[in-house]
Amino acid sequence: MTPMFPVLDMPQRLLMGAGPCNVHPRVLRAMACDVIGQMDPEMTGCMDETAELYRQVFRTKNHHTLLIDGSARAAIEAALVSLITPGMNVVVLRIGRFGLLLTEIVTRCGGVVCAVDVPWGEVVPPDRVRDAIVEHRPELLVCVHGDTSTTTAQPLAEIGAVCREHNVLFYVDATATLGGMPFETDAWGIDVATAGLQKCLGGPPGSAPITMSERAVAQIMARRHDEAGIRNPDAPQGAGPVIRSNYFDLAMLINYWSPERINHHTEATSMLYAAREAALIAVEEGMDARWARHARASRAMVAGLLAMDLSVYGDDATRMANVTGVVVPEGCDPIRVRTLMRTEFEIEIVSSFGPLAGKIWRIGAMGVNATKPKVLQTLGAFEAVLAGEGVAVTRGAAVDAARAAWGAE
Known part of the structure; x- marks a missing residue:
């Protein structure tokens, strides 16, 4: 029987755009490893190794460092859907298209967007960040580190200090910069950071590293415990706000990556291998x-x-x-x-x-x-x-x- 389609044979192209980039050969080889069960000791050991490697890549001691199965945007959404409660004021720094994406996701989560805008190609100075926090009294500030739409990187160190001063959680989308530009999660006071494999880490899109501080995790867990419909599955509809996603519920994913291994989903095995190898290559080179x-x-x-x-x-x-x-x-x-x-x-x-x-x-x-x-x-x-x-x-x-x-x- 003649096949309906030819055997897949994609061109060997040099990807010199804004991402994805070409995948490191070692990552491609790692993805060819056999699939094993998600609770297999070798599999959970691989998860633990991956978490430790990404602590080094993120430059953090955060215990809660793991992967979200999906492209970089999956981790962005997991972070925001798990942190934001309806009516929460969220300061969004917007230096390009991906700041606008954060605006959309914050809005979908029910947050109140308090935007700080600058012309494309510019960055937000620390004094404007402080003014926005004083004016809007947010619980969360979100921004993109490197916005590829404008090829511009937002300085972060002073922003983290301002957020800590005012007890505001600080989320950073580091999709385009992690592994390619200095990124200091702990030193810069970042509470949650997310990324993807397909840019500076030299992997394929489909797995998204995330790291969370203890104070961020405390808010995520407290929110999940308190919200109606999560604490009491029999509560009637409309009894109160609930976390809108099961797949992207960080409280559940934290438990899944914990020693208890509370089942949540079937791990994307080959992408886990890719993420582990990409991080190992980065750590071997030295950040x-x-x-x-x-x-x-x-x-x-x-x-x-x-x-x-x-x-x-x-x-x-x-x-x-x-x-x-x-x-x-x-x-x-x-x-x-x-x-x-x-x-x-x-x-x-x-x-x-x-x-x-x-x-x-x-x-x-x-x-x-x-x-x-x-x-x-x-x-x-x-x-x-x-x-x-x-x-x-x-x-x-x-x-x-x-x-x-x-x-x-």
Whole structure:
């Protein structure tokens, strides 16, 4: 019988956009390990090892560090649906599209959004954070560390101190930065942080690490205990607010990852293997060395782009180390350039969203792709495409500048 579809054979493309990036070969090999039962001692041992590895990646001593089965957004939703009660004031720092995503999820959870907005490409200064907390008296403040839509990273250390001063829980979405930029959960006073595998950690999308402080866990557990319909399953509908999700209920997931292993769901075994291997690779490299490698790749990428007389978007002081925005030259077709990069060189770069859609390209260098050969390959192809499209560039300048910026090995 002739098969309805051909055997799956996806192209081998160099993913130099804003994520996902190419998956580390060791992670792919780990995912080929056999599936075993979720309560098998080898399986629960793997869960414990994964939790310990992510404590090192997050730079935390938090006991409650685990995985959410789903992409990075699954962990965001788990955090917010478990922390927010209807009517709760939540300060949301918005520096780009993903701050707007946090707004949507907070609203869906019944929280009252107290937004602090800045123009895209800028960050929120600590004094504005303090003013918002004093004005709105929130129980929770949420923000994105690196918003890939604007290629901008929000400084966090002072915000954590302000939150602690006013007894406000501090949640950070570190999807785009964990493993590629300095991230200090404990030192910066972060109560809950979430991420994904598919960016700087060099894994596939589908598993989302999360870490929670003791004071965050205390609120999560107290809320679950007190809310009608959870404490008393026979309570009539409308008797009081309930946690809206079973799958994303962090209280249940904490118990699932505890020594008691209270069953909650069937663990995504192959994704657990991937998450463990991605974290092990990061820890073996060393977090400081890994951050330095991403910063070096960013410097080389920026140097190459500037050597082509292109404009780099954003402020040097707050630019992400793993995604660089490039202003589209006047008269250039941004979609055609992206298409030629993909069809002629098998390299993916991407556009942006909202007010930046069609105005910048975003070129990433993260995870296994934050290396000198991948940066030089991307710049060489980009230069060739732009020259072919009539953009005035000095041929060879980008690669030469990037090599010089990278420096001696």
